[in-house]
Amino acid sequence: MTGETMTIRQMCDAFEVTPRTLRFYESKELLAPIRQGQKRLFTRRDRARLKLILRGKRFGFSLEEIRQLLDLYDADDTQHAQLVRTRELAGERLVEMIRQRDELDEAIGDLREQIECVARLLEQRDATAHAAE
Numbered sequence: 001m002t003g004e005t006m007t008i009r010q011m012c013d014a015f016e017v018t019p020r021t022l023r024f025y026e027s028k029e030l031l032a033p034i035r036q037g038q039k040r041l042f043t044r045r046d047r048a049r050l051k052l053i054l055r056g057k058r059f060g061f062s063l064e065e066i067r068q069l070l071d072l073y074d075a076d077d078t079q080h081a082q083l084v085r086t087r088e089l090a091g092e093r094l095v096e097m098i099r100q101r102d103e104l105d106e107a108i109g110d111l112r113e114q115i116e117c118v119a120r121l122l123e124q125r126d127a128t129a130h131a132a133e
Contacts, residue, residue, distance in 0.1 A: 005034065005041040015050055025053060028063060030070060060093055 008019050025031045026040070030053055033040040042050075049070055056066040069089070072082040 004044055006047065008033075008040050008042070011042050011047070011050070014047075015054065017050075017054070022050075025050070028067070030063070030067060059090070060097065061089060065089055 006014065008022055011017070011022055012019055022031065022033075022040070022042075026033060031042070031046045031049055033042045033046055035041075052070065052073075053066055056069065061069075069082055069086055072085055073079060
């Protein structure tokens with residue numbers, strides 16, 4: 001890393017993302033690296049934004065929601081509006097994740113019952129087949 005900037009390769013290594021991912025976020029105007037010909041140089045601001053983008057994606061936020069939070073950060077140096085909106089979105093996302101987990105837990109339980117039912121049927125057929133021999 002030279003000074004305050006990082007190359008695309010350094011960003012990829014530091015954040016475990018692909019160049020394609022960085023170019024995609026740049027095309028969506030979530031990142032704005034300095035362009036020197038074909039070379040991209042990412043600033044501290046870009047690194048902070050990428051960290052927030054990746055965290056938001058991990059939590060299931062849409063790119064539009066992430067964009068809104070990043071825009072709030074740019075608009076308010078105190079970060080008050082961003083923190084309030086982050087709390088709101090995070091609360092909504094948490095409720096959704098819990099709902100999804102509950103649905104998944106129910107589906108897992110149903111699948112386990114199906115597996116056990118099939119196993120019992122197989123055991124019965126095997127027992128019947130052995131008795132007939």
